[in-house]
Amino acid sequence: MIDWILDPYQFEFMRRALLVLLVVSVVGGVVGTFVVHKGLAFSGDALAHSTLAGVAIAFVNGANVSLGALIAAVATALGIGWTQRRGRVSYDTAIGILFVAMFSLGILVISRRTSYTPDLFSFVFGNILGVSQSDLLGALLLGAATLAFVAAFRRELSMVAYDPSMAATVGVPVRFFQYALLVLIAVAVVVALKAIGIVLVNAMLIVPAATASLVARRIEQIMVLAVALGATSSVVGLHLSFHANVATSPAIVLVACAAFAVTLAATARRRVAPTAAIPHAAADGRDA
Amino acid sequence: MTSAPPSPSAAESAPTVLGDHELAREPLPPGHEHGELALEVRDLWAGYPGQPPAIEAVDLRVPLGEIVGLVGPNGAGKSTLFKSILGLVEPIRGQVLAFGKPVREARALIAYMPQLEDVDWNFPVSVTDVVLMGCYQRLRPFGGWSRANREAAAEAIERVGLSRFASRQVGELSGGQRRRVLMARSIARGSRLLLLDEPFAGLDAAVQHDLLEILDALVQDGRSVLLATHDLSCVASCSDDVVCLNRRVIASGSPAAVLTEDVLSRTFDRHLLQVASFAPQFASPHPPAQVAAYDEHIAGE
Numbered sequence: 001m002i003d004w005i006l007d008p009y010q011f012e013f014m015r016r017a018l019l020v021l022l023v024v025s026v027v028g029g030v031v032g033t034f035v036v037h038k039g040l041a042f043s044g045d046a047l048a049h050s051t052l053a054g055v056a057i058a059f060v061n062g063a064n065v066s067l068g069a070l071i072a073a074v075a076t077a078l079g080i081g082w083t084q085r086r087g088r089v090s091y092d093t094a095i096g097i098l099f100v101a102m103f104s105l106g107i108l109v110i111s112r113r114t115s116y117t118p119d120l121f122s123f124v125f126g127n128i129l130g131v132s133q134s135d136l137l138g139a140l141l142l143g144a145a146t147l148a149f150v151a152a153f154r155r156e157l158s159m160v161a162y163d164p165s166m167a168a169t170v171g172v173p174v175r176f177f178q179y180a181l182l183v184l185i186a187v188a189v190v191v192a193l194k195a196i197g198i199v200l201v202n203a204m205l206i207v208p209a210a211t212a213s214l215v216a217r218r219i220e221q222i223m224v225l226a227v228a229l230g231a232t233s234s235v236v237g238l239h240l241s242f243h244a245n246v247a248t249s250p251a252i253v254l255v256a257c258a259a260f261a262v263t264l265a266a267t268a269r270r271r272v273a274p275t276a277a278i279p280h281a282a283a284d285g286r287d288a
Numbered sequence: 289m290t291s292a293p294p295s296p297s298a299a300e301s302a303p304t305v306l307g308d309h310e311l312a313r314e315p316l317p318p319g320h321e322h323g324e325l326a327l328e329v330r331d332l333w334a335g336y337p338g339q340p341p342a343i344e345a346v347d348l349r350v351p352l353g354e355i356v357g358l359v360g361p362n363g364a365g366k367s368t369l370f371k372s373i374l375g376l377v378e379p380i381r382g383q384v385l386a387f388g389k390p391v392r393e394a395r396a397l398i399a400y401m402p403q404l405e406d407v408d409w410n411f412p413v414s415v416t417d418v419v420l421m422g423c424y425q426r427l428r429p430f431g432g433w434s435r436a437n438r439e440a441a442a443e444a445i446e447r448v449g450l451s452r453f454a455s456r457q458v459g460e461l462s463g464g465q466r467r468r469v470l471m472a473r474s475i476a477r478g479s480r481l482l483l484l485d486e487p488f489a490g491l492d493a494a495v496q497h498d499l500l501e502i503l504d505a506l507v508q509d510g511r512s513v514l515l516a517t518h519d520l521s522c523v524a525s526c527s528d529d530v531v532c533l534n535r536r537v538i539a540s541g542s543p544a545a546v547l548t549e550d551v552l553s554r555t556f557d558r559h560l561l562q563v564a565s566f567a568p569q570f571a572s573p574h575p576p577a578q579v580a581a582y583d584e585h586i587a588g589e
Binding site for chain 2 (some may be wrong): 038152153155159166218
């Protein structure tokens with residue numbers, strides 16, 4: 001058992017994989033809590049797919065691919081925020097259009113290259129073993145910036161999420177924080193991109209936070225629990241993939257989804273209880 | 289009680305001679321020196337881009353320590369009026385003064401209680417978390433809530449009778465309790481003017497009564513309230529003044545003067561059929577205090 005746990009880490013790429021997955025779990029859990037509770041799962045997916053355009057353009061031009069992904073994701077986040085404010089089409093339709101436009105641009109650029117491009121596919125499906133030292137450093141920096149922002153403005157982010165009109169009346173720059181949240185999601189996507197891949201990266205945002213929300217009721221608790229769940233799923237998935245010789249990111253995501261399913265089943269009865277347990281009758285007697 | 293000083297008779301109490309500089313009254317709290325108004329709206333026009341104005345030429349006053357009811361049908365512009373008072377909707381023209389100052393400078397003195405639907409009740413915050421939001425003053429990175437904030441929040445929660453639910457997630461509360469949470473948030477803010485948007489919607493009479501008692505106590509403390517509702521019986525019983533709004537001010541004045549069949553049928557267009565049946569005391573032939581000019585075409589819309 002000990003060997004099963006320790007064996008993989010005699011390889012440097014596995015140690016690096018573990019580290020980057022821990023960073024992904026922390027950022028994913030914290031940002032994912034907002035994604036789950038503000039119904040931004042589709043935005044997360046759109047941001048993930050939009051990065052293909054940046055990845056492809058940077059790759060073709062020999063530029064830094066992660067930087068390309070970051071630029072594409074942030075630009076898309078700002079675009080989503082803009083349509084959210086002055087949309088003449090519905091919000092999810094606008095996101096859907098941005099999503100396919102950016103993704104198509106990515107495929108178009110790739111299609112011009114006739115040679116096989118394995119590096120690009122590692123971005124689409126994730127390649128945990130291809131995470132370089134500089135990828136790890138980039139993830140650490142972006143992750144630290146994300147956490148610092150959330151820690152600095154946790155009151156404002158909560159107020160804007162809970163009641164934006166009241167937040168505006170007491171002087172919170174609501175528009176700024178609505179955009180900021182989308183940019184945070186974009187950054188979280190880029191942090192996880194190389195390890196998890198465009199197709200599955202959204203899972204690291206929504207699955208652990210959704211599971212945590214089944215058992216915890218306060219935003220801080222949900223964040224901590226989501227980070228713990230993300231990290232556990234990552235480690236278990238990483239070992240499964242190492243020993244069973246299967247792809248890492250789907251292994252991690254399946255473990256996280258299994259944890260969600262088990263938690264959902266285990267809390268099925270409890271979900272009813274909190275409401276029923278509130279003594280409405282004693283408190284008001286009338287307005288239950 | 290021999291040690292007690294003799295009560296001054298008229299002869300003994302020599303008139304205090306004050307120097308000129310002392311003649312001025314004690315410094316009054318903000319607002320008092322501006323005609324005793326908590327809120328003054330002058331000729332306010334507001335609306336949304338690409339649409340006709342939702343409110344036109346609205347004049348409205350909330351005197352200090354009074355409850356003013358704002359009555360009108362859905363779509364009359366009550367929420368738009370609130371949002372333009374608060375600066376959430378940019379007015380097309382007109383002026384809003386709170387305690388004699390532009391609203392931007394009087395933010396700390398104003399609390400806004402939105403409609404229940406405007407708030408995300410599923411967001412994972414507790415009653416205490418929400419009430420603390422009322423204490424927010426300004427953007428401060430890494431800022432937290434001070435001990436004074438926490439005490440103010442606990443006191444406000446106590447005041448609305450939700451202490452037992454302080455750590456409960458807000459989504460687990462009933463409609464009446466949610467309103468009380470929002471009211472506690474307004475109290476914790478220490479505001480002198482409360483803007484309440486439909487505070488009684490969807491509540492039964494007994495819960496309305498509880499909320500009114502809380503509101504009454506707040507007014508006793510010197511707070512002023514502007515309260516939007518389409519519940520006429522409630523406004524008739526709790527307001528000092530009533531403003532009837534249907535894009536324009538149809539009438540304003542005391543409830544008895546304003547809540548007449550004539551004014552109400554013009555305010556609610558054809559929605560109101562039987563005034564006398566719900567408030568017979570106000571169906572008297574009193575003329576409305578100030579019936580504003582009324583455009584026939586608005587009634588027709």
